[in-house]
Amino acid sequence: MDITRGNDGVTHLKLGPVERWVAGFVVTLLLGASAYIFMSITGNLEKQAQGLSSQTAQIGEIKTQQAVTNAQLQTLSQQLSDIPSLTRQMAELKVQTDRNTQDIHELQQVRHLK
Template identity: 45%
Template sequence: MDLEQHADGRMHFRLGKVEIWVAGLVAAACIASFAWIFNRVIAQQDTQQEATSAVKESITEVSTQQKVLSTQLANLSLQLSDVPDLRRQVTELKVRSDRHEEDLKELRQTRGLR
């Protein structure tokens, strides 16, 4: 490695053969490491994209399940809204049944009197 001054007054820097090879190897190592880092970043992005698509699929599945659950809850709510009416009807039927039993008792008693 030489530092020479030319006639125009400027300093010029010169490398020898060994220094040129060393500089070339360092430059090649830098380029290779940059390429390796770039490939790692791309691989990481691919991994993140796969994870993101899996999460999106999961969200879609959960959304579908939520819609089904919402429909089922609406059906249950509709069915449960009929419960008070059913209770009233059952009560009316029980009253009718009791009346019929009393009427049957009276009929049996009147038959017995004959």
């Protein structure tokens, strides 16, 4: 390797054959490392995009499930709001059944008297 200064003040570097091979190897190594890093980053970005797509699909499914759950809860709330009226109707039916049973018993007693 020779370094010479020219008349114009510019320094000139001359490489021998072995040094050229070493410089070529270093440049090739740097290019290969930069390509590997680029491919690694690109691969990670693709994985991230696929993960994001998968999460988006899962969120859509969760939204659908939440809508179904909300509809079911609304139906249950409506059914539960009817419980007081059902209790009242059952009490009325119980009273009516007791009256009917008593009337039947009285009719049976009247029959036996005849």
